[in-house]
Amino acid sequence: xxxxxxxxxxxxxxxxxxxxxxxxxxxxxxxxxxxxxxxxxxxxxxxxxxxxxxxxxxxxxxxxxxxxxxxxxxxxxxxxxxxxxxxxxxxxxxxxxxxxxxxxxxxxxxxxxxxxxxxxxxxxxxxxxxxxxxxxxxxxxxxxxxxxxxxxxxxxxxxxxxxxxxxxxxxxxxxxxxxxxxxxxxxxxxxxxxxxxxxxxxxxxxxxxxxxxxxxxxxxxxxxxxxxxxxxxxxxxxxxxxxxxxxxxxxxxxxxxxxxxxxxxxxxxxxxxxxxxxxxxxxxxxxxxxxxxxxxxxxxxxxxxxxxxxxxxxxxxxxxxxxxxxxxxxxxxxxxxxxxxxxxxxxxxxxxxxxxxxxxxxxxxxxxxxxxxxxxxxxxxxxxxxxx
Amino acid sequence: xxxxxxxxxxxxxxxxxxxxxxxxxxxxxxxxxxxxxxxxxxxxxxxxxxxxxxxxxxxxxxxxxxxxxxxxxxxxxxxxxxxxxxxxxxxxxxxxxxxxxxxxxxxxxxxxxxxxxxxxxxxxxxxxxxxxxxxxxxxxxxxxxxxxxxxxxxxxxxxxxxxxxxxxxxxxxxxxxxxxxxxxxxxxxxxxxxxxxxxxxxxxxxxxxxxxxxxxxxxxxxxxxxxxxxxxxxxxxxxxxxxxxxxxxxxxxxxxxxxxxxxxxxxxxxxxxxxxxxxx
Numbered sequence: 292x293x294x295x296x297x298x299x300x301x302x303x304x305x306x307x308x309x310x311x312x313x314x315x316x317x318x319x320x321x322x323x324x325x326x327x328x329x330x331x332x333x334x335x336x337x338x339x340x341x342x343x344x345x346x347x348x349x350x351x352x353x354x355x356x357x358x359x360x361x362x363x364x365x366x367x368x369x370x371x372x373x374x375x376x377x378x379x380x381x382x383x384x385x386x387x388x389x390x391x392x393x394x395x396x397x398x399x400x401x402x403x404x405x406x407x408x409x410x411x412x413x414x415x416x417x418x419x420x421x422x423x424x425x426x427x428x429x430x431x432x433x434x435x436x437x438x439x440x441x442x443x444x445x446x447x448x449x450x451x452x453x454x455x456x457x458x459x460x461x462x463x464x465x466x467x468x469x470x471x472x473x474x475x476x477x478x479x480x481x482x483x484x485x486x487x488x489x490x491x492x493x494x495x496x497x498x499x500x501x502x503x504x505x506x507x508x509x510x511x512x513x514x515x516x517x518x519x520x521x522x523x524x525x526x527x528x529x530x531x532x533x534x535x536x537x538x539x540x541x542x543x544x545x546x547x548x549x550x551x552x553x554x555x556x557x558x559x560x561x562x563x564x565x566x567x568x569x570x571x572x573x574x575x576x577x578x579x580x581x582x583x584x585x586x587x588x589x590x591x592x593x594x595x596x597x598x599x600x601x602x603x604x605x606x607x608x609x610x611x612x613x614x615x616x617x618x619x620x621x622x623x624x625x626x627x628x629x630x631x632x633x634x635x636x637x638x639x640x641x642x643x644x645x646x647x648x649x650x651x652x653x654x655x656x657x658x659x660x661x662x663x664x665x666x667x668x669x670x671x672x673x674x675x676x677x678x679x
Numbered sequence: 680x681x682x683x684x685x686x687x688x689x690x691x692x693x694x695x696x697x698x699x700x701x702x703x704x705x706x707x708x709x710x711x712x713x714x715x716x717x718x719x720x721x722x723x724x725x726x727x728x729x730x731x732x733x734x735x736x737x738x739x740x741x742x743x744x745x746x747x748x749x750x751x752x753x754x755x756x757x758x759x760x761x762x763x764x765x766x767x768x769x770x771x772x773x774x775x776x777x778x779x780x781x782x783x784x785x786x787x788x789x790x791x792x793x794x795x796x797x798x799x800x801x802x803x804x805x806x807x808x809x810x811x812x813x814x815x816x817x818x819x820x821x822x823x824x825x826x827x828x829x830x831x832x833x834x835x836x837x838x839x840x841x842x843x844x845x846x847x848x849x850x851x852x853x854x855x856x857x858x859x860x861x862x863x864x865x866x867x868x869x870x871x872x873x874x875x876x877x878x879x880x881x882x883x884x885x886x887x888x889x890x891x892x893x894x895x896x897x898x899x900x901x902x903x904x905x906x907x908x909x910x911x912x913x914x915x916x917x918x919x920x921x922x923x924x925x926x927x928x929x930x931x932x933x934x935x936x937x938x939x940x941x942x943x944x945x946x947x948x949x950x951x952x953x954x955x956x957x958x959x
Contacts, residue, residue, distance in 0.1 A: 413869070413870070413871035413872070414871060416871065417870075417871040452913070455939045455941060456869075456872065456939075458939070458941040459864075459872050459939050459940040459941040460871050460872060461941075462940065462941045462945055463874050463876075463940070498939070498941050498942070499941065501942075502941055502942060502945055503945070504945065
């Protein structure tokens, strides 16, 4: 039961605080830092916290897109845009170089390399497992743990037995654990609300976990509720994943884009709120207990109150908003793991609160921020439980 | 008359190698097996079939057997080509297993089943380590040595090498093997779902059948064909079987025959450990 920090651009300092000590490790993105920077950041993190796990995600997901510093990494294949991905030798060469990069940055673990395919079929998953198992054999002598990357399309999980088919192929890996990346087409700042797809993703996680294949779900947001309900051992999130999940579009945006407005995460609504919405919700007494005891939430509210009291310009709270979310993320994971709260309870409360706002004619600044996904998530949880 | 022809080839090989021809002991669709004895009075099995330019399966069988080195897997002695009346034949010489088949043993006691199962689990673990899938684990392909207690897996005729391309066409509705003992993924020709867990399923069926006298997916009054259909459709094992396996102290059987590979033992060592804990 663990939370991981999905590292973003200059985000290594976000969890290097006493209040973020529950993070078990960080998943490094080569898009945002060079090998030297990764080695230095990893070393720093390990010094400040014993057993802190440094995981490298090679991020070869989408060829021909913005790659940031990825091109500078020693394993990056120069022919990635033209390579024949059915050629086993290409993957072997990549695995060898990746193993070398892991050693250089002193990673504890590495996610096996994958690309986003045109079609998510059995052959694609079988190849991913073959590559992951090959990497396990390469890494064995160095004591670097391999996580089998399973890049799975939400869309396919909505159909019948597909979650069990995918789980059956993925569980054939020699790796001890799975790094699950759920790929969707939901635009940034919108929540995934397809009940069957969410239920299918939960079934996939559960099929692996009940057979002792620990799953860490990457690129999570508030959907952590669903994955924890399904039994996920780990969940990872980062500063932008409060707003952008794993969609193809995220690769098409500039590295610094997509998250420049500060958002407050409110558990009572299971929603991200802009500043104006936060003030409205506060007036309605809908700031929950989890928000009130969130130290970064307290900082944000103190800054807002101070600006109002002194009639001065409000200090920017973007960086604190990332921490407010990341703190909540670790906190809710802990409560869900301990069983002091469950997803159904939180979602029911969220649904009731959205009804109350609706009745009181309180609208959020963003038209799509209307809480409709909360009911879909509640249905997904209920239907998942019924299917077990 | 192909049958007579294969025996003639066998006798010809015996004459050439100084072997004593004893008798025909087995017959498949395209192959025959003969009991022969070498100059040191060692009994051997001589398997003869017609060579075809396209028969990759025969080569896979030979390659697989050459790679296997385990006391519970039939030992290949030599392979040779033989010309007879203008045609090419292949002759595989294996150790002779005089203890008869598991089929011929009839129902085993639970203690016997646990002991036989332990050895067969180790054998399929060995096959798995070589990235091979036997795909035809069944009582007729499990023979015993002269001690009558050492089971040996034979007949790698439809073996799948996971490091090589599949021979079975994707359009085929069903993969090769014996349907009654086959796993759902084999019956449905789901290539990417086929791995060592496919053999695990078949072994689970074999052990259930040999010890409990029933196919795990059987229900009262249904035919063998209906049992196979139930497996292919991934219906759950029958209630009677579930109760009986637990009662017999063989709960590992339930996991071995799970409809989806993900729900079976994930790794050979997990199955080995679980089977060693079967109280029987």
